[in-house]
Amino acid sequence: MKGKLVLEDGSVFEGSLLGGA
Numbered sequence: 227m228k229g230k231l232v233l234e235d236g237s238v239f240e241g242s243l244l245g246g247a
Contacts, residue, residue: 231239
């Protein structure tokens, strides 16, 4: 599963939720 998540504080996490950043 790959995608982009925007956290509540406005930070952006990109990458695989299963495979690390």
